[in-house]
Amino acid sequence: xxxxxxxxxxxxxxxxxxxxxxxxxxxxxxxxxxxxxxxxxxxxxxxxxxxxxxxxxxxxxxxxxxxxxxxxxxxxxxxxxxxxxxxxxxxxxxxxxxxxxxxxxxxxxxxxxxxxxxxxxxxxxxxxxxxxxxxxxxxxxxxxxxxxxxxxxxxxxxxxxxxxxxxxxxxxxxxxxxxxxxxxxxxxxxxxxxxxxxxxxxxxxxxxxxxxxxxxxxxxxxxxxxxxxxxxxxxxxxxxxxxxxxxxxxxxxxxxxxxxxxxxxxxxxxxxxxxxxxxxxxxxxxxxxxxxxxxxxxxxxxxxxxxxxxxxxxxxxxxxxxxxxxxxx
Ligand code: SAM
Numbered sequence: 001x002x003x004x005x006x007x008x009x010x011x012x013x014x015x016x017x018x019x020x021x022x023x024x025x026x027x028x029x030x031x032x033x034x035x036x037x038x039x040x041x042x043x044x045x046x047x048x049x050x051x052x053x054x055x056x057x058x059x060x061x062x063x064x065x066x067x068x069x070x071x072x073x074x075x076x077x078x079x080x081x082x083x084x085x086x087x088x089x090x091x092x093x094x095x096x097x098x099x100x101x102x103x104x105x106x107x108x109x110x111x112x113x114x115x116x117x118x119x120x121x122x123x124x125x126x127x128x129x130x131x132x133x134x135x136x137x138x139x140x141x142x143x144x145x146x147x148x149x150x151x152x153x154x155x156x157x158x159x160x161x162x163x164x165x166x167x168x169x170x171x172x173x174x175x176x177x178x179x180x181x182x183x184x185x186x187x188x189x190x191x192x193x194x195x196x197x198x199x200x201x202x203x204x205x206x207x208x209x210x211x212x213x214x215x216x217x218x219x220x221x222x223x224x225x226x227x228x229x230x231x232x233x234x235x236x237x238x239x240x241x242x243x244x245x246x247x248x249x250x251x252x253x254x255x256x257x258x259x260x261x262x263x264x265x266x267x268x269x270x271x272x273x274x275x276x277x278x279x280x281x282x283x284x285x286x287x288x289x290x291x292x293x294x295x296x297x298x299x300x301x302x303x304x305x306x307x308x309x310x311x312x313x314x315x316x317x318x319x320x321x322x323x324x325x326x327x328x329x
Pocket of ligand 1: 066068069117186190192324
């Protein structure tokens with residue numbers, strides 16, 4: 001079993017396969033996009049495969065592919081197919097905005113992608129456009145339909161933003177009334193890619209829960225699965241469930257089992273850190289699997305205790321707030 005310097009198990013890797021995205025969610029990146037990585041800066045799919053294979057041998061049991069938007073990467077499906085065949089991998093998941101996803105759902109199901117996280121911050125097409133700066137609401141809903149008709153486990157990720165979509169909390173809760181989906185409300189994090197100073201959080205997990213309780217006082221707490229980042233709830237009579245993720249309040253660091261790899265091969269041992277080493281550079285420099293493995297183990301032995309420690313170190317070093325698209329949300 002892989003563990004870190006705080007005795008936490010490490011078993012879950014999130015791999016961002018690209019920084020590019022076909023939406024421009026204002027909380028994630030500026031309207032003009034980012035300074036996209038050039039092809040040579042991105043890991044090739046062979047490098048991603050080598051890394052996934054090594055990390056699964058070391059003890060990673062679950063991989064989630066994210067981005068940017070994974071489906072803007074042309075070789076995504078062969079890469080996913082390769083990863084799905086790794087011996088020892090217990091779970092393969094995907095996080096997507098749904099814009100290009102619907103036609104791929106049957107194949108995703110076939111290769112064994114069990115769970116999809118679909119980002120959807122509102123059920124109102126106009127607000128969707130305001131938030132994402134793209135007119136793609138219909139395609140996202142088509143992706144949701146396709147996933148449900150293929151019996152996939154669907155989690156809907158909604159970032160709660162003061163003054164932008166708090167009126168969507170109850171309609172999103174009600175999506176889980178008829179549909180077997182888990183709707184997860186996420187605290188907004190300071191990762192908008194434009195470096196503006198973050199003024200603090202107005203909608204934390206407690207306020208989100210209060211809002212839901214106002215309409216559904218009968219809401220019940222569920223047991224949270226091991227390593228869950230969400231507090232999970234159920235409203236009696238609803239087919240789906242509700243989750244609240246304290247991504248800004250960082251209440252889950254004590255059991256964090258995750259590492260992240262960015263599209264350019266940076267290893268992050270905490271969502272809030274600055275990247276602790278570059279695996280692509282090591283691989284291109286000819287490092288053997290043994291060297292890579294030892295380097296990774298050293299990094300796992302220097303994990304920050306929590307996201308506050310990691311953030312302090314990063315802001316002191318860089319002074320900037322990155323975009324989630326380059327971190328791999
Ligand atoms: N493009 C894919 C998608 O939209 O799901 C995957 C990448 S996206 C960066 C992953 C998740 O990060 C999305 O659910 C998104 O809402 C979330 N995210 C991005 N910026 C965020 C922020 N500032 N605070 C909280 N969540 C954020």
